[in-house]
Amino acid sequence: MCVNVSIVPCPDYAPETARAALLAALEPLGGLGWVEPGMKIxxxxxxxxxxxxxxxxxxxxxxxxxxxxxLTERGAAVTVGDSPGGPFTAAWVGGIYSGTGMHAVEAAGARLNSDYSVREVAFPEGGTVKSFPCTAWLLEADAIIDFAKLKTHAMAGMTCAVKNFFGVIPGTRKPEFHYMHPRTEDFCDMLCDLAACIKPRLTLVDAVLCMEGNGPTQGKPRHMGALLAADTPFNADLVCAGLIGFEPAALPTVAAAIRRGLCPASASELKISGDPAAFALPDFEKLPAPADITFKKTFPFVNAFLRRNFGTGPKVDAGKCVGCGKCAEVCPAGAAALRKGKAHINSRICIRCFCCQEFCPKGAVSVHRPLLARLLSR
Structure with missing residues (x-):
């Protein structure tokens, strides 16, 4: 049987537990027999x-x-990295390596990426984007492994295997992609193009300790105790959506993948090793749905009214805000600014990308649903 997704228990992060879970998750997908000595991964x-x-x-x-x-036991040359929001430089990314504890990989014979060059990659078959500026270190590899984290996300609802590929775009180039694709549906279509362009050889998902609530950075850890392996990031996301109580169509990345034939409409159509229901958390705390409300292009004033009164948006807690200006720094639309030493979001030009919420170091920005929308949805 050709397995699409494997899910196994991984109750904690002890090294011996992690190794055993990885081997168990990989075995139904054929293991690591494809890894050859000298291969760059x-x-x-x-x-x-x-x-x-x-x-x-x-x-x-x-x-x-x-x-x-x-991987190194099989003779592979392994590089680990990412390009999070902010400058794609040794100083910025190096600090993130340290803060996340990622220097630990060096003890396993791997190295952390130190190549901060960028290459443009053509993708003529893309549905929304025909080329991407990509971090060169990934393109130099013989194979790419997508190792995602299962979390809530203010804009996409869930961040997992597909959304993880936004880290292929250099940090300072990310705002232009938000600005070019202000509608959530369009942005997530672009993410599907990006994942299809990169074509990872293997997808893994860390669902041992997930993040619920105000994700992807300010939420609460929630134990699930699972590790997933998948043949594609799209199939991984389809299964992970169910694990945290989402219908596939409710998540724009998954809905886009289904619409484009990148994964089936239901996880029941996949070949799955393991029992996802044994790990599912139906009461997983989600964020308000990132409503994309559009009427007709001929009625822009109606759209503006609907977005302000029914759409979700970022809200600043002045008590938590320390006036650092990070929100203004990362906002692609120029909607965030400091007023009298506190963050302010201009709702008229805000594109609801929630970069301010994601990168606020104090958790002072949350996802807000207007009162009128809450009352009418009861």
């Missing part, structure tokens, strides 16, 4: 911010380390 982890492993913001360093050990 890039492990694309989710290193979203300089946050400790216990926050559940990043792929856990023990899992990444044990994967690297399995």
């Amino acid at each position: 890039a492990v694309k982890a989710n290193l979203v911010a300089r946050m400790k492993p216990e926050t559940a913001a990043a792929t856990h360093p023990v899992l990444v380390t044990e994967l690297c050990r399995l």
Whole structure:
């Protein structure tokens, strides 16, 4: 039987537990027999911010380390990296390596990426984008492994295997992609193009300790105790959606993948090894749906009214805000600014990308649903 997705128990991050879970998850997909001596393998982890492993913001360093050990034992040359928001430089990314504990991979014979060059990659078959600026280190690899983290996400609802590929785009180039694709549906279509362009050889998902609530950086850790392996990031996301209580169509990345034939409409159509229901958390705390409300292009004033009164958007907690200006720095639309030492979001030009919420170091920005929308949805 050709297995699409494997899910196995991984109750904790002890090295021996992680290694055993990786071997168990990989075995139904054929193991690592495809790895040859001298092969260059890039492990694309989710290193979203300089946050400790216990926050559940990043792929856990023990899992990444044990994967690297399995690969180097087969003679592969392994590089681990990511391009989170911010400058794609040694100083910025190096700080994130340290903060997430990712230097641990060096003990397994792997190295952390130190190539900060960028290459344009043509993707003529793309549905929304025909080329991408990509971090060159990934393109130099013979095979790419997508090692995602299962979390909530303010804009996409869930960040997992497909959304992880936004880390292929250099940090300072990310805002232009948000600005070019302000509608959530269009942005997630672009993410599907990007994942299809990169074509990872293997997808893994760290669902041992997930993040619920105000994800992808300021939420709460939630134990699931699972590790997933998949043949494609699209199939991984389809299964992970169900694990945290989402219907596939409710998640724009999954809905886009289904619409484009990149995965089936239901996880029941996949060949799955293991029992996802044994790990599912139906009460997983989600964020308000990132409503994309459009009427007709001929009625822009109606769209503006609907977005303000029914759409979700970022909300600043002035008590938590320290006036650091990070929100203004990362906002692609120029909607975030400081007023009297506190963050302010201009709702009229905000494109609801939630970069301000994702990168606020104090958790002062949350996802807000207007009162009128809440009342009418009861």
